[in-house]
Amino acid sequence: MMPSSHQKHRQKSNQTAHQMPNSPNQDASTTQINQREVQCLLYDRVHGKTVGSVALHEVKTILAQQPNYFAWIYLLRPESEVLQQIKQDFGLHELAIEDTTALFQRTKIETYGETLFVVFSTVMQNIQLDKLEFGSSNIFLTDRYIISVRQSDALCEQQVASLCKANPHQMVHGPAYIFYALMNCLVEEYMPAIEHLHDRLQDLKKNIFTDRFHRKTLVYLYSLKEELTSFHLAVVPTKEVTCYLIAHQSAELRKVIPKDVIPYFRDIQDKILSTLDIIQSQSEMQKSAMDVHLAQVSLSQNEIVKRLASWAAILAVPTLISSVYGMNFDNMPELHWPAAYFIVLLIMVVLSSFLYYRLKQINWL
Secondary structure, rough: OOOHHHHHHHHHHHHHOOOOOOOOOOOHHHOOOOOOOEEEEEEEEEEEEEEEOOHHHHHHHHHHHHOOOEEEEEOOOOHHHEEEEHHHHOOOOOHHHHOOOOOOOOEEEEEOOEEEEEEEEEEEEEEOEEEEEEEEEEEEOOOOEEEEEEOOOOOOHHHHHHHHHHHHHHHHHHHHHHHHHHHHHHHHHHHHHHHHHHHHHHHHHHHHHEEEOOHHHHHHHHHHHHHEEEEEEEHHHHHHHHHHHHHHHHHHHHOOOOOOHHHHHHHHHHHHHHHHHHHHHHHHHHHHHHHHHHHHHHHHHHHHHHHHHHHHHHHHHHHHHHHHHOOOOOOOOOHHOOHHHHHHHHHHHHHHHHHHHHHHHOOOO
16 A cells, blocks of 8 residues: 555654754754645754754654753644644644634634744735735744644745744744744735735726726726725734733743843834735725726716717707798798798808807817
8 A cells, every 4th residue: 555645744754853853963954944744843942053853743752851942843734633643742722723724814812821822814915816815824832832834825934944044043032033033924925915906006097097987997996995905904913913912911921922022023013013004005095096987987977978968959959940940830931032941051050060169169079
């Protein structure tokens, strides 16, 4: 029987684990985050260095043997068996585990005993579909480990792993620094998404400022409004989480997040506030663009009505005169004039030309 992909991955992780903890100078390539389902990295808190990667089932044992070590466990679209394993190994709450299986969860922060559970909203731009995609990143945090679970594509973990390697002096803060780095990376992903929405709105200018009504333009503006609203709803709770991390003074939280790390969260808070301001301005621009487009359409319709009314007035003159002569009365002396027909035609032309001239002057034609 051929082994499953999960078994192959487990065998590969076990082979890597046997090289670990006696090789602190292990090749850095083995510690890079990739697209595997499970990645477990160990760090030395004292020296701030990456120790190496190990198998998931060995993390708990190694942490018990090495009090100066802490672990970063990264799970990308994990199977239920993997979630159950980390639940048993680290005593995670079943409600938190249930939240990690959802594709999208509202940003929140909760405590389960000594474990801090945080959900962050993620925003990515799908260039092919020309729209934003919303997801969530789930983080379990203690002073000995950090577990990050994502159901969407991984974008930040590689950057965070490189950042941790480049700043060993920051790793003395333990899992709290990785937690900050992950959160900071997720927040920085908001800006490209905003720029993408801004570019889409700018591309609509040529369709907005036009005399012709385009239903697709109105539909596109509405979809932009919907995405901006979803974006705003995703970012606002993130601000609440950062405020909680900065202001909360409980002993349990201080044990997980040292006091020296708090200033870094203030920097994240500033980025979130800037993001909210930009989203608000973009929403106002979108609303103005929709109002302008509808106003342009209304003006265009008014112009059409004015032209129709002008031509109706011009044609009303010969119509009125013709209707008078169509009544077949005998006592109409001009009927017997030899030049009456040409005189009446001349009157029609003169009056119609005069109306055309006056309507042209007032821009009705």
